[in-house]
Amino acid sequence: MIETLGEAWSAGWRLKVACAWGTRDGLKSVRECGRRHDVDLETLIWTRGRDFPLSLLQERLRCPTCGSRRVRVGFVVPDNPAEAAVRSVGSARRGA
Numbered sequence: 001m002i003e004t005l006g007e008a009w010s011a012g013w014r015l016k017v018a019c020a021w022g023t024r025d026g027l028k029s030v031r032e033c034g035r036r037h038d039v040d041l042e043t044l045i046w047t048r049g050r051d052f053p054l055s056l057l058q059e060r061l062r063c064p065t066c067g068s069r070r071v072r073v074g075f076v077v078p079d080n081p082a083e084a085a086v087r088s089v090g091s092a093r094r095g096a
């Protein structure tokens with residue numbers, strides 16, 4: 001179970017964040033922001049420390065473009081994309 005920045009970094013995870021400022025704010029219609037960023041985990045560890053819990057990350061982030069605190073946090077676990085790539089190569093060969 002990976003729960004801290006240090007553990008995620010050691011496991012080779014990558015961190016992606018996206019501004020979740022949507023098209024609606026209550027009843028008002030607002031402009032969508034949609035800013036995305038690939039966060040460097042090592043930089044985050046230099047500033048927050050290895051023991052910083054992943055669960056607290058979301059509430060500490062803020063979009064630099066619109067200033068929204070509605071930020072989605074996603075981790076890319078290295079094993080999964082690799083497996084998916086291998087599988088799609090396999091099925092392409094079968095098709096040819």
Ligand SMILES: [Zn+2]
Binds near residue numbers: 020034063065068
């Ligand atoms: Zn934004």
